[in-house]
Amino acid sequence: MEPIKKEFDVVIIGASIAGCTAAMLFGKQGLRVALIEQHKEPKYYKKICTHYIQSSAIPTIDRLGLLEKLEKAGANFGSVDFWSPWGWFQNNHDKNFEEKIRGVNIRRQTLDPILKQMAKSSPGVESFFGYRCNQLLKTKNKILGIEIEDSTKHKVQIKAQLTVGADGRMSAIAKMAKVKEKNYPHGRFGYAAYYENLPLTSNNKAKMWILNPDLAYSFPTDNNLTLLACFLTKEKYETWQKNYEEKFIQLFENLPRQSIPIRKAKRVSPFLKSNNLKIISRQVSLPGLALIGDAALASDPVWGIGIGWAFQSAEWLADTCSMYLKKKESLETGLAKYRRKHRKNLQSHHKIITQSATGRRLNxxxxxxxxxxxxxxxxxxxxxxxxxxxxxxxxxxxxxxxxxxxxxxxxxxxxxxxxxxxxxxxx
Ligand SMILES: Cc1cc2nc3c(=O)[nH]c(=O)nc-3n(C[C@H](O)[C@H](O)[C@H](O)COP(=O)(O)OP(=O)(O)OC[C@H]3O[C@@H](n4cnc5c(N)ncnc54)[C@H](O)[C@@H]3O)c2cc1C
Missing domain, CATH: 1.10.150 (DNA polymerase; domain 1)
Incomplete structure (x- = not known):
């Protein structure tokens, strides 16, 4: 069967954090956007994620009109207290400062469907859920769009001035476009689970224990649940794998200065496990193509940065390129601005983060x-x-x-x- 042919200003592959954000912001500019997602079910959410959103993304979340919806959905706002081998450092008393650095705890199970629904019903956005992108339309020098297919082999060819890869860490779009990438070693594996009725001994703030070189976290979140998570260096993987639930419980019971009474709580999710994580940075644009979110930069999740950067990079792309897309000229100037903004804001953080991602001890x-x-x-x-x-x-x-x-x-x-x-x- 011949593919149906369609034309848009922007085609975005991946309707998660980055893709939905970009779709809404391009749509608001009066541009015609096609939003492609391989999962048909709008309630689909990313399963392997410990969900903490850094405060750097709050202005973007607010601009989308999402902040109020997160509040209504029971998100827990606040900064993180850090424990180190030399004691705690936390923000206890300064309310203005707390306002500045507060992040958001909301499960992906809650966040993703809200965001998808907003993007799907946004002006200018046509969604293609249940379609997978397997092919790029391109000339030798430029990406012209994509071909998508659903489970019945129904094909659609979509041409667009700008193709946006928002398809995550292992981006197929980046691979098909032969975008240059850099890989970095990751030396930790992780376990996490959600608990109900977990009595936390102090405030309701998120906590991170820097156990040097291991890391542990508690993130009180929506629905009165708390996520407990840890990332440990890989030489422990085999012994943990054999008995991970008991090891996990013991780790939290024996945390320095704050034993978490985990046995009194009920685990309400399966364990989320991560091992062999890839840390990847990619060239963020080529003629006719831009990458956002994890597709552009998938750094070490132990610092809880990916969701925030997915919101922000999508916003940077929409802000730098919308004007050129509307004029239908000089898109390369917009893409060059996006490249610079992405590098200026994220490169130094990513550089420092990758140095400790190996699992080494503090220098x-x-x-x-x-x-x-x-x-x-x-x-x-x-x-x-x-x-x-x-x-x-x-x-x-x-x-x-x-x-x-x-x-x-x-x-x-x-x-x-x-x-x-x-x-x-x-x-
Ligand atoms: C163990 C772990 C813990 C983490 N914890 C945190 C944390 O605490 N805080 C934080 O900020 N970040 C965290 N992250 C990172 C965070 O999950 C990601 O950075 C974030 O989800 C990136 O969003 P995205 O929109 O770029 O991509 P993704 O959320 O990966 O979405 C990509 C989308 O593209 C779709 N897609 C892919 N290929 C195709 C295709 N060919 N055709 C159509 N659709 C396609 C997928 O179905 C998916 O919906 C964690 C990650 C891991 C692995």
Whole structure:
């Protein structure tokens, strides 16, 4: 059967965080958008994700009109408290600062269907759910659109000025377009599960334990549930695999300074497991093509950055390219602006993140910074802003921050900074 032929301004492959965001924002600009998703069911959601959204994405979420919907759906807003081998660093007292760095806890099970529904009913957006993209339409130098197919082999050819790959970490679009990519080693595996009636001993904020080199988290979320998660270095994988539930329980019961009474709670989800994760960065555009979200940059999930960056990169693309798409000329100028914005905002974070993704222990600089943050609220604030992805990690090297750190360290007991002082876990 001959494929049906259609034409749009933009065709977006992948209706998850990045794809739905881009579709809504391009649609609002009066552009005609085709949104393609291989899963037919609008309630489909990404299963392997620990769901914390950094505050850097809140303005985008707000702009989409999604913030209110998340509040209504029971999302838990707040910043993260960090535990380190030298104690906690957290934001306890400063309400204005809390407002600035607060992120969102909402399960993907809740978030994804809301977002998909919004995108599907957005002006200018025509959705093709249950269609998979297996082929690009292209000339030697330019991507012209895609061909999609549903389970009955019904084919549609879609031509567009701009094709957008929002198809996730293993992006088939990037592969078909032969986009250059860079891979980075990942040295941790993860387990996570949702619990009901988990009595948390202090506030209802998200927590991250830097167990050096392992990591543990608790994320209180919608529906009165709490996600517990851990990422551990790979040499432990075999022993964990044999008895992971008991190991998981013991890890949380034996956390330093805050045992989580996990046996009193009810596990209400299967364990989410992740191993052999690929960290990939890709060239974010080619003539006629742009990548957003994980398809552009799938960094280490242990820092909870992917959802936020998917929202933000989609917004950057729509903001830089809509004008050129409307004029039907000079799209390459818009794509060059998108490339620069993506690099400027994310490259430095990704560089630092990949260095610790191997599963190595904290290096000396990281020790000094984290130690200083546990002793000094100004340093803690800077680390919170960096961790929330609101400022570049290199801000820490500004003279005022270095001066503050030097002052803290001048009073430190040096042996407390040595590796031997680290917390030893039994897991
Ligand atoms: C273990 C783990 C924990 C994580 N925890 C966090 C966290 O706490 N916080 C955070 O911010 N991020 C986290 N992430 C990352 C986060 O899940 C991703 O960054 C985010 O989902 C990326 O969104 P996206 O829209 O770019 O892609 P995805 O959510 O991957 O969506 C891609 C979409 O494209 C569709 N698709 C793919 N190929 C095709 C095709 N050929 N045709 C049609 N449709 C197609 C898919 O069905 C899917 O709907 C975690 C990731 C992992 C692996």
């Amino acid at each position: 000396l600089i990281e020790r000094l910074l984290i130690y200083s943050a546990t002793k000094d609220s100004a340093v803690a604030k800077t680390l919170h802003l960096i961790g929330s992805r609101l400022i570049s990690p290199y801000t820490i090297f500004q003279p005022n921050n270095l001066g503050r750190i030097a002052w803290v360290l001048s009073k430190a007991k040096i042996n407390s900074l040595l590796p031997e002082a680290d917390f030893k876990t039994s897991h």
